[in-house]
Amino acid sequence: MLTEYLAAVPQIQFLGAEEACAQRTVSIWDRMLRAQWIQRRTQIGFSLAIGAILVTSILVVLGSVKVLRGVLTIGGLVAFYAYGTRVFDPVSSAIDLYARLQSVGTSIRRAREILDLEPTVRDSGKQRLETACLNHGFKLKDVSFSYGPTAALSNLNLQIGAGERIAIIGASGSGKSSLARLLVRAADPESGCILLEDHPLTDYTLASIRGTVCYVPQHPVLFQGSVRENLMYANPHASVEQMHRAIDTVQLASVLSQLP
Numbered sequence: 001m002l003t004e005y006l007a008a009v010p011q012i013q014f015l016g017a018e019e020a021c022a023q024r025t026v027s028i029w030d031r032m033l034r035a036q037w038i039q040r041r042t043q044i045g046f047s048l049a050i051g052a053i054l055v056t057s058i059l060v061v062l063g064s065v066k067v068l069r070g071v072l073t074i075g076g077l078v079a080f081y082a083y084g085t086r087v088f089d090p091v092s093s094a095i096d097l098y099a100r101l102q103s104v105g106t107s108i109r110r111a112r113e114i115l116d117l118e119p120t121v122r123d124s125g126k127q128r129l130e131t132a133c134l135n136h137g138f139k140l141k142d143v144s145f146s147y148g149p150t151a152a153l154s155n156l157n158l159q160i161g162a163g164e165r166i167a168i169i170g171a172s173g174s175g176k177s178s179l180a181r182l183l184v185r186a187a188d189p190e191s192g193c194i195l196l197e198d199h200p201l202t203d204y205t206l207a208s209i210r211g212t213v214c215y216v217p218q219h220p221v222l223f224q225g226s227v228r229e230n231l232m233y234a235n236p237h238a239s240v241e242q243m244h245r246a247i248d249t250v251q252l253a254s255v256l257s258q259l260p
Contacts, residue, residue, distance in 0.1 A: 001028055014215045015234040016207050100102045128208040136197050143192035145178055152178040179258040
């Protein structure tokens with residue numbers, strides 16, 4: 001599940017499902033830890049059982065031979081076994097503990113590397129878009145954006161009015177997807193300003209922007225789970241009527257009717 005989420009970070013962000021995915025991951029980890037504890041208890045039980053069988057076997061075989069011949073007393077046999085166990089058990093435990101500590105240390109370092117990463121897009125805005133119905137739309141003023149030395153957009157000026165439908169065409173790599181990512185704040189421009197409803201895009205919270213501006217990536221992602229769970233990923237509390245309305249809007253009914 002975590003691997004799936006890491007591979008689909010942009011789609012999760014566009015859907016505003018970060019918190020839900022984080023909670024689901026924690027829940028899965030909790031179940032995994034419980035399962036591991038049950039497994040560990042079972043292993044301990046087997047180890048104790050095997051140890052008891054070995055002790056009994058040694059006492060029966062070695063004891064019966066030596067004691068009956070009068071070579072070794074019962075007390076000497078018990079002392080010999082106890083000393084031998086005390087020597088080897090700590091050594092075995094130390095080796096096992098060292099191996100576990102190395103594994104844990106590596107995992108902690110790798111996790112800290114991820115946790116210490118600074119987000120390229122900071123959620124520093126305080127303002128919220130109170131309505132999904134825009135009145136002024138987008139305005140881009142001298143916006144530039146690049147991927148390293150390669151410029152995707154350079155001094156772009158563009159206005160998209162409320163209710164306006166536009167198409168942006170161009171060759172692969174001309175900046176179409178980059179422009180769409182900037183409008184939903186999947187990235188910030190290196191220079192220039194993007195206004196939404198006459199306010200800088202950075203003034204709004206990320207959740208507010210992505211709850212108002214819909215970004216449909218060209219590479220779709222299907223998450224583990226049912227079709228219903230995928231449809232309601234952005235809004236788990238949506239009603240059945242809303243879900244069916246979305247299915248009709250994207251003309252998915254004929255496809256779903258063919259599924260088991």
